[in-house]
Amino acid sequence: MSITVKLKYLGVIAEETGKAEETLELESNSADVASLKERCYETYSISDRDSIQVAVNHQMGKVGALKDGDEVAFLPPFCGG
Amino acid sequence: MNSHELNDRYSRQERLPEVGIDGQKALSGARVLIVGMGGLGCPAAQYLAAAGVGSLGLMDHDTVNLSNLHRQILFRENDIGQPKAELAKQALQRINSEIEITAIPDWLTDENAVELFESHDLVIDGSDNFRTKYLINDASIMTDTPWIYASIYKFQGQISVFNYQNGPSYRCLFPTTTNRNVSCEEVGVMGPLPGVLGTMQASESIKMILNTGGVLSGKLKLIDLKTHKDQLIEIQRNDAEIKKVKHRGIKIEIFRCSLDSGNTFYLDVRDPFEEPQLDAMKVINIPMSRLDEKQSDIPDDQPVHVICQTGKRSRQAIEQLQTKYGFTNLVNVEGGIQAIMKKNKQETHA
Numbered sequence: 303m304s305i306t307v308k309l310k311y312l313g314v315i316a317e318e319t320g321k322a323e324e325t326l327e328l329e330s331n332s333a334d335v336a337s338l339k340e341r342c343y344e345t346y347s348i349s350d351r352d353s354i355q356v357a358v359n360h361q362m363g364k365v366g367a368l369k370d371g372d373e374v375a376f377l378p379p380f381c382g383g
Numbered sequence: 384m385n386s387h388e389l390n391d392r393y394s395r396q397e398r399l400p401e402v403g404i405d406g407q408k409a410l411s412g413a414r415v416l417i418v419g420m421g422g423l424g425c426p427a428a429q430y431l432a433a434a435g436v437g438s439l440g441l442m443d444h445d446t447v448n449l450s451n452l453h454r455q456i457l458f459r460e461n462d463i464g465q466p467k468a469e470l471a472k473q474a475l476q477r478i479n480s481e482i483e484i485t486a487i488p489d490w491l492t493d494e495n496a497v498e499l500f501e502s503h504d505l506v507i508d509g510s511d512n513f514r515t516k517y518l519i520n521d522a523s524i525m526t527d528t529p530w531i532y533a534s535i536y537k538f539q540g541q542i543s544v545f546n547y548q549n550g551p552s553y554r555c556l557f558p559t560t561t562n563r564n565v566s567c568e569e570v571g572v573m574g575p576l577p578g579v580l581g582t583m584q585a586s587e588s589i590k591m592i593l594n595t596g597g598v599l600s601g602k603l604k605l606i607d608l609k610t611h612k613d614q615l616i617e618i619q620r621n622d623a624e625i626k627k628v629k630h631r632g633i634k635i636e637i638f639r640c641s642l643d644s645g646n647t648f649y650l651d652v653r654d655p656f657e658e659p660q661l662d663a664m665k666v667i668n669i670p671m672s673r674l675d676e677k678q679s680d681i682p683d684d685q686p687v688h689v690i691c692q693t694g695k696r697s698r699q700a701i702e703q704l705q706t707k708y709g710f711t712n713l714v715n716v717e718g719g720i721q722a723i724m725k726k727n728k729q730e731t732h733a
Binding site: 310312313314322347349350352353355357360361362363375377379380381382383 | 512533536570572603610621721
């Protein structure tokens, strides 16, 4: 069984991944936030992994299993003013 | 101005049931501190002054330069070189002579923050660096002062209200950051973006003073002026992060970047507040704006590696120093500190 999740990359992350969003198919039994992050960091050269926050379905700080149709946003801090 | 005109000043907003005569009184009794009179602070201050917020503190250590004018809308060409806080006060006082405005031409520090926050009801974050944002966060928790956060990047912006009625704080969202400052100078920014965000900060301030409800607390609004794919993201309060601040007080976040420098001599041409600070054996700091005045401090008898955030300003600095003063020993650090941080990071994670 596989599930489909939609990833959104914000700020500088979109430049580092070369895209603002993408859709991924994941194995449903191993799909969680931590492994998705890991997969993303293996695929792309992300400069500031430690301060990135992840929102699942518009809720920040969600951890654990992902389900079909989830939307996952990768958000870096920015400081311009 | 006659008295009829004076009474007319707030008539359009007083007509709103959320404002009325009582709301207008609340506005005139309110004290708002704006930290940073740049792209965010200018529009925020302009609307608050116009709305009759009774007391405004305008804090900025900096002076106006030409590259500010496309987004820092209170300033004019003949203001260049003069202090932003004082200029903004004069410009706003021309909009509304009935309110009290204090210019504070200074940095926010761990020494002045608590006293300043205690004498204001709420704080608007118009800062452009992480150090100040964490400082505002911690001082707001210490003094129980709500604040309106905003940050911009190219076409994107983030805005939220923190420390409001037991809502989350900035550290609940980003407990800390390893990120370096990426300034507008380096990556560019579209002028209207801070205009939109700063105006929203003014709007949230007015709502908080009037107690209208619907305040952007516990939510982070993400705005993208290029795509219009805006998002509203929920943030949870993290009691542990807030308790930590209450217990230890203000924690200054200093971001450092260590350079495997050996004998290499570095010239850092960034402004003094920019992060990360460099850990290197031999480094001198001369911001771009002071190169002419300080060029004689740069050694000419050994290679000097010129560095900035991304390698752009350092290239300009080299060109300037070579053409004007005949330096032949300058090497640009391509990609700047960002490239070094990225490399360090990858090595750590490898």
